[in-house]
Amino acid sequence: MFTKVGIVGTGLVGGSLGQALKKKRLARSVVGTSRLPRSVARARALKAIDAGSTGLDILAGCDLIILATPVETIIAQMDKIKRIIRGDCIVIDVASTKEKVVAQANKRFARFVGCHPLAGSEKRGIDCARPELFKNAPCIITPVKETDRAALAEVIRLWKALGSTPVILDPRAHDLTLAFMSHLPHVIAFALTAATPGKYFTLAPQSYRDITRIASSNSGLWDDIFATNKKNILNSIDIFLTHVNSMRSALKKNDFRALNRIMRSAQQKRRLFP
Amino acid sequence: MFTKVGIVGTGLVGGSLGQALKKKRLARSVVGTSRLPRSVARARALKAIDAGSTGLDILAGCDLIILATPVETIIAQMDKIKRIIRGDCIVIDVASTKEKVVAQANKRFARFVGCHPLAGSEKRGIDCARPELFKNAPCIITPVKETDRAALAEVIRLWKALGSTPVILDPRAHDLTLAFMSHLPHVIAFALTAATPGKYFTLAPQSYRDITRIASSNSGLWDDIFATNKKNILNSIDIFLTHVNSMRSALKKNDFRALNRIMRSAQQKRRLFP
Numbered sequence: 001m002f003t004k005v006g007i008v009g010t011g012l013v014g015g016s017l018g019q020a021l022k023k024k025r026l027a028r029s030v031v032g033t034s035r036l037p038r039s040v041a042r043a044r045a046l047k048a049i050d051a052g053s054t055g056l057d058i059l060a061g062c063d064l065i066i067l068a069t070p071v072e073t074i075i076a077q078m079d080k081i082k083r084i085i086r087g088d089c090i091v092i093d094v095a096s097t098k099e100k101v102v103a104q105a106n107k108r109f110a111r112f113v114g115c116h117p118l119a120g121s122e123k124r125g126i127d128c129a130r131p132e133l134f135k136n137a138p139c140i141i142t143p144v145k146e147t148d149r150a151a152l153a154e155v156i157r158l159w160k161a162l163g164s165t166p167v168i169l170d171p172r173a174h175d176l177t178l179a180f181m182s183h184l185p186h187v188i189a190f191a192l193t194a195a196t197p198g199k200y201f202t203l204a205p206q207s208y209r210d211i212t213r214i215a216s217s218n219s220g221l222w223d224d225i226f227a228t229n230k231k232n233i234l235n236s237i238d239i240f241l242t243h244v245n246s247m248r249s250a251l252k253k254n255d256f257r258a259l260n261r262i263m264r265s266a267q268q269k270r271r272l273f274p
Numbered sequence: 275m276f277t278k279v280g281i282v283g284t285g286l287v288g289g290s291l292g293q294a295l296k297k298k299r300l301a302r303s304v305v306g307t308s309r310l311p312r313s314v315a316r317a318r319a320l321k322a323i324d325a326g327s328t329g330l331d332i333l334a335g336c337d338l339i340i341l342a343t344p345v346e347t348i349i350a351q352m353d354k355i356k357r358i359i360r361g362d363c364i365v366i367d368v369a370s371t372k373e374k375v376v377a378q379a380n381k382r383f384a385r386f387v388g389c390h391p392l393a394g395s396e397k398r399g400i401d402c403a404r405p406e407l408f409k410n411a412p413c414i415i416t417p418v419k420e421t422d423r424a425a426l427a428e429v430i431r432l433w434k435a436l437g438s439t440p441v442i443l444d445p446r447a448h449d450l451t452l453a454f455m456s457h458l459p460h461v462i463a464f465a466l467t468a469a470t471p472g473k474y475f476t477l478a479p480q481s482y483r484d485i486t487r488i489a490s491s492n493s494g495l496w497d498d499i500f501a502t503n504k505k506n507i508l509n510s511i512d513i514f515l516t517h518v519n520s521m522r523s524a525l526k527k528n529d530f531r532a533l534n535r536i537m538r539s540a541q542q543k544r545r546l547f548p
Binding site: 027054118138139140147181188190191194198202203204211218226227233236238239241242244248254256259260265266267271272273274 | 309453459461469472477481525541544
């Protein structure tokens with residue numbers, strides 16, 4: 001499918017993509033970069049890339065570039081990458097927020113397509129990479145009016161070949177949706193873990209474990225998500241707080257009918273889950 | 275271990291206990307009651323009980339009674355059960371809050387021991403019962419100074435025989451702990467589900483699914499928990515809200531250092547999980 005694929009950022013997602021591309025023979029060669037020499041070496045050892053470097057020059061001649069670093073790093077490196085790669089190279093990113101990166105990338109790359117595979121993990125780094133990471137996971141693809149249609153079609157084919165289900169959303173809708181589906185749940189997990197006296201942890205039932213699992217997520221990555229999706233996250237927190245406060249006041253007033261109404265509506269809504 | 279065990283409330287927990295007692299041959303016979311004739315019939319069909327009834331008279335002659343209905347029902351039926359059972363019968367309950375039920379039960383039963391197996395589920399009813407429900411799950415046992423020591427020892431042996439790990443806590447500590455480990459997470463799951471626009475559900479990543487799973491819990495049971503652990507739940511909600519609000523203000527002020535400090539501390543704390 002591709003001759004030379006370049007992965008910028010050989011972490012969990014970048015490394016898993018490299019492994020999947022090689023395993024499914026979707027690329028003749030895969031090269032990768034990371035600012036950490038160790039990550040490059042591990043990516044080679046774990047068969048995520050054929051060759052790697054801490055510099056970007058290795059990306060020359062690629063027909064597909066995958067930007068798999070945090071948003072701020074992606075944006076900071078764009079001009080340099082543009083100077084190295086071919087003009088007809090397809091460029092995709094896999095960042096967790098889309099509005100900012102898509103706007104910036106469209107200014108530099110003629111054939112850019114924003115992507116977000118919903119296949120992360122609270123784990124991180126190349127050592128957790130696995131080629132099946134994207135299998136059966138949705139991948140949100142965020143074309144805009146200036147997106148090259150042939151590049152878009154090829155990117156959709158790529159994600160399908162990786163076992164992922166492509167879902168088209170515009171960047172704005174993506175960031176709004178993810179605020180509720182991912183960023184708010186992380187705020188909740190961080191806050192609940194911080195709020196709980198640690199001595200109770202030995203008695204954690206499965207539900208508590210599940211709800212706080214993502215609190216072990218990499219905080220550095222989250223800086224980036226909070227910075228690039230601030231407005232939507234603040235809005236989702238406020239809507240969530242309104243509902244917590246309704247439950248709190250109903251309980252305080254012994255208004256069990258109101259409390260039950262909120263619980264029942266959540267219960268019925270949760271059953272709509274596909 | 276027991277001659278005749280009586281289970282009051284043949285739902286998920288009561289039914290699973292019956293199945294486990296019979297499967298492990300810990301009781302010569304198991305009888306059960308439920309206000310629903312269908313639940314009694316299903317409990318017999320699913321080998322949770324040998325005989326059942328919608329009335330309480332069937333409990334006569336038992337040497338172990340398991341109260342497996344919601345707290346308010348347990349308390350409402352205590353006097354009637356006391357008149358039917360033998361004076362030396364061991365009585366346990368499996369309710370989700372302990373202070374109220376232990377105080378009331380100790381006034382009526384000479385050999386009462388409060389229990390709470392941390393092995394519930396968002397599912398409910400006899401049809402979800404399974405004899406392995408208690409295997410590897412902690413069971414909190416809440417003796418107080420008036421608890422009969424021989425009965426306590428026998429109840430500890432019972433839970434061990436069911437594969438559970440007994441943990442001793444006083445009823446007050448139990449209710450305080452469970453407010454954080456179970457009741458607050460449920461409030462969060464109900465509020466998050468209610469807050470999320472339903473059209474986003476198709477894109478729910480695993481983390482969102484995990485955090486809202488318990489929002490499909492039976493709201494009727496939760497009325498009971500909220501009513502009997504109100505003070506602790508309100509307190510845990512307030513501590514949680516303090517942490518959410520800290521994250522919210524840090525984000526609003528672009529204070530990413532403060533935000534990162536909160537995330538990092540949660541992250542490190544989460545790693546303490548046993």
